[in-house]
Amino acid sequence: MGRPRQFSEERAVDAAMRVFWSQGYEATSTEALCTATGLGRSSIYNTFHSKHDLFARALEHYIQLTAESLTSVLDGEGTVRERLRRLLDVIVADAVDSGRDGCLGVNSMIELGPRDDAVDAMLRKDKEWRIALLADAVRSGQRDGELAAGMDPVSVAHFVLSVIGGIRVAARSGNDRAVLQGIADVAMAAL
Amino acid sequence: MGRPRQFSEERAVDAAMRVFWSQGYEATSTEALCTATGLGRSSIYNTFHSKHDLFARALEHYIQLTAESLTSVLDGEGTVRERLRRLLDVIVADAVDSGRDGCLGVNSMIELGPRDDAVDAMLRKDKEWRIALLADAVRSGQRDGELAAGMDPVSVAHFVLSVIGGIRVAARSGNDRAVLQGIADVAMAAL
DNA sequence: CAAATTTTGTACCGTTCGATCCAATACTGA
């Protein structure tokens, strides 16, 4: 009962995510969120309670999107090395697509991680999950004799995540596709 | 002539650098800068003209410090591979020392790069300089037959910078020394 | 010593921030 909503909550979260992504948390005003989502202040506060809560929703949405992308690549066809290669290619392609926005996860960890426990916990949990997924892939590649057995799978997982982070920072620094692709190429030589 | 300063400009810039480093630009209030530097508002604005200008000074100071560190490692003893290894070790050690502060350069590029031309230009110029230095080192290693000749030196340079960025992001994400060291170890396998 | 000059501390400026209040609006269910 009551007056029905004139907007889609999911669409609003998605629009908010994009603004936070390109401008950062502090630099995004509530008015900017109103313009981007098309909602009025009342609707935003009535639905999401605060700027911080809306940001958490947006970040969760982003984490879910990228998680799906990661699993779909790692569950794909081919050897583990081929799949890791494809993972980096996807990262490069995404980085080129999103221009200088970089990665919302990395951006948020840097801007808010050290002083926002809620955000920190979300990103930490997601990171642990990705490390486990990558480490599993590495272990399976090592079992098949396809990846060097001497390396610690968890370290390799951290390395891959670190290279991904580095590529996204490089993208936000304005490097072009060739540079990002070159980084991915060299990184693959380590595996 | 006139009343003499009661503070050291250099010390003030250094103190400001540390606050910006750990809190970020937007999240650092002018009052926080007063407390950290020990100066009053008047002294800050009389000397540095604006928060943004003070930040530029602080960032320049940081860039200079890290540039000195980079040259001192790359100009050191040993093979190129040994020096690159030592470079990553220094990065890891610094990252552990500065705790979750990460790298002011990376932090600033992410927070301000896309919307602050002055900051963007400073960081871009510094990056180009570091790429050139690293690429030179790689080329010299390749001439001596000590590094694989097949790789593009500039790509390798970007890779190293990217790994450094990744390590610093990982540090700001709260990873401990063992994780950071593991990333450096795997990265060295690519060279 | 006094005029000139610069720094310093304090009070304050206008603006913008995130957030709230409230009446008008648009629905549901009895």
Place this chain on the structure above:
DNA sequence: TCAGTATTGGATCGAACGGTACAAAATTTG
């Protein structure tokens, strides 16, 4: 049809922001 309920737009809140004005204080120079 109308009481009840939730959403909406608009006005507005107090706090905090970056920055300024101004006079007292502390020097140098003549």
